[in-house]
Amino acid sequence: MKTVRDILTTKGTTVYAVRPDDSALDVIQLMTDKGVGALLVLDGDHVAGIVSERDVARKITRLEKGPRETPASAIMSSRVTCVRPDLTIQEAMAVMTDKRIRHLPVLEEGKVIGVVSIGDLVKAVIDEQQFIISQLEQYIST
Numbered sequence: 001m002k003t004v005r006d007i008l009t010t011k012g013t014t015v016y017a018v019r020p021d022d023s024a025l026d027v028i029q030l031m032t033d034k035g036v037g038a039l040l041v042l043d044g045d046h047v048a049g050i051v052s053e054r055d056v057a058r059k060i061t062r063l064e065k066g067p068r069e070t071p072a073s074a075i076m077s078s079r080v081t082c083v084r085p086d087l088t089i090q091e092a093m094a095v096m097t098d099k100r101i102r103h104l105p106v107l108e109e110g111k112v113i114g115v116v117s118i119g120d121l122v123k124a125v126i127d128e129q130q131f132i133i134s135q136l137e138q139y140i141s142t
Contacts, residue, residue, distance in 0.1 A: 001088050001089070001090070002088065002089050002124055002128060003085065003086055003087060003088055003089065004083055004084070004085050004086070004087045004088075004089070004092050004104075004106055004116055005085035005086060005106075006089075006124070007089070007116050007120050007121070007124050008085065008106060008113065008114040008116070010124075011114070011116070011120055012114075013113055013114040014114075015040060015105075015112055015113075015114060015115055016030060016031075016034050016036055016039050016040070016115075017039055017040040017041065017042045017112075018030060018039050018040075018041055018042075018051070018072045019041070019042065019043065019072070020041055020043055020048050020049070020071060020072055020073035020076070021071050021072070021073065022071065022072045023067060023068050023069070023070060023071060023072070024056065024060055024067040024068075024070040024071070024072060024074070024075050025067040025068050026072070027039060027051050027056065027072050027075070028056060028067060031053065031056075037052060037053050037102065037103070037117065038050055038051065038052040038053070038102070038103040038115070038117070039051050039072075040080075040105055040112065040115065041072050041073065041076045042112070045110070045111055045112070047080050047082060047105055047107075047112060048073070048076070048078065049072075049073065049076030049077055049078045049080060050076060050077050050080050050103060050105070051072055051075055051076045051077070052077070052102065052103065055075050055076065055077060056075060059074070059075040060075055063075075080105060081095060081099050081101060081104060082104065082105045082106070082107045083095060083104050083105075083106055083107070083116075084106070084107065084108065085106050085108055085113065085114075089121050089124050089125060089128075092104060092116065092121055093118075093121050093125075096118055096121070102117055102118045103115055103116070103117050103118075104116050104117075
């Protein structure tokens, strides 16, 4: 059964992050530049929060300051659910469904080693199912 580590091996372990005092404008620009839907907010090596496109859309409009003056810490979600790399894809999907989240930071020995999204998990499930189908078709034809 595939694990979160398997996804990171395929996807890569690049983590895009901002600091708590970076501006909301920095958050928006980095998301746009990297084509990602969420960024970790790191205070050193510690995961202080996560900022998603939804956070930006919902929280920035409620603030009195503009995005240049608003720190990432004001728009981030500070309760971050993280997972271990040995979690199965099905377990990771269950966590996301239960918590109603779309991104999971992956920690090993207290350090961030990657981030997986619901899209990464769905792709892995589809790839696994396609492999099984092709194996069954080959078995039937022989």
